[in-house]
Amino acid sequence: MLxxxxxxxxxxxxxxxxxxxxxxxxxFPPEVNRRKYRKHNIDRMDxxxxxxxxxxxxxxxxxxxxxxxxxxxxxxxxxxxSELIQTNMETVFIYFQEIYKNQDVKPVxxxxxxxxxxxxxxxxxxxxxxxxxxxSVYSGKDQKKANPLGYFERVYKxxxxxxxxxxxxxxxxxxxxxxxxxxxxx
Numbered sequence: 694m695l696x697x698x699x700x701x702x703x704x705x706x707x708x709x710x711x712x713x714x715x716x717x718x719x720x721f722p723p724e725v726n727r728r729k730y731r732k733h734n735i736d737r738m739d740x741x742x743x744x745x746x747x748x749x750x751x752x753x754x755x756x757x758x759x760x761x762x763x764x765x766x767x768x769x770x771x772x773x774x775s776e777l778i779q780t781n782m783e784t785v786f787i788y789f790q791e792i793y794k795n796q797d798v799k800p801v802x803x804x805x806x807x808x809x810x811x812x813x814x815x816x817x818x819x820x821x822x823x824x825x826x827x828x829s830v831y832s833g834k835d836q837k838k839a840n841p842l843g844y845f846e847r848v849y850k851x852x853x854x855x856x857x858x859x860x861x862x863x864x865x866x867x868x869x870x871x872x873x874x875x876x877x878x879x
Contacts, residue, residue, distance in 0.1 A: 706740055710734075710741065711751065711770055712772060714760055714762060715775060718761075721818055722761060723762070730760060750765065767779055778820055781810050782824045785806060788806070788809055
């Protein structure tokens with residue numbers, strides 16, 4: 694329902710542009726050369742500027758040389774690869790929830806995730822990349838003290854903002870957050 698409402702708010706040209714950029718992505722992280730893309734899509738300059746300026750569906754990298762699709766845009770992209778990424782992200786997220794719920798602190802290996810997803814290395818990397826982007830987990834980039842509850846807080850805020858206080862996902866994440874806070878010594 695929410696996705697349908699967002700699609701109604703965005704015009705077809707913006708969604709088409711996001712689809713086209715998604716199909717053009719390559720490498721890791723998945724990106725497309727910003728300058729070349731703009732050069733070959735001069736007729737879409739206004740749309741690209743709008744999408745980029747909002748920074749909610751499309752973003753330039755730190756050097757402003759490449760475009761990257763924001764994970765939330767995957768929901769708007771009508772493409773089997775996008776759907777596979779979303780499915781893999783959800784599977785990994787649920788797996789991580791179980792680990793945290795059991796308070797198992799052993800590191801999860803890439804091989805374990807690959808085995809759970811039953812897919813190739815590229816699909817695992819894409820799922821992990823977009824999952825990290827979704828939850829603002831930047832391994833090795835953030836020099837601030839790690840906040841183990843920050844993960845659930847970010848998910849809770851996202852669900853609360855998008856779905857409302859009484860949505861089942863919001864209640865589940867809020868309960869996890871409150872449970873984690875109660876279990877964390879002051």
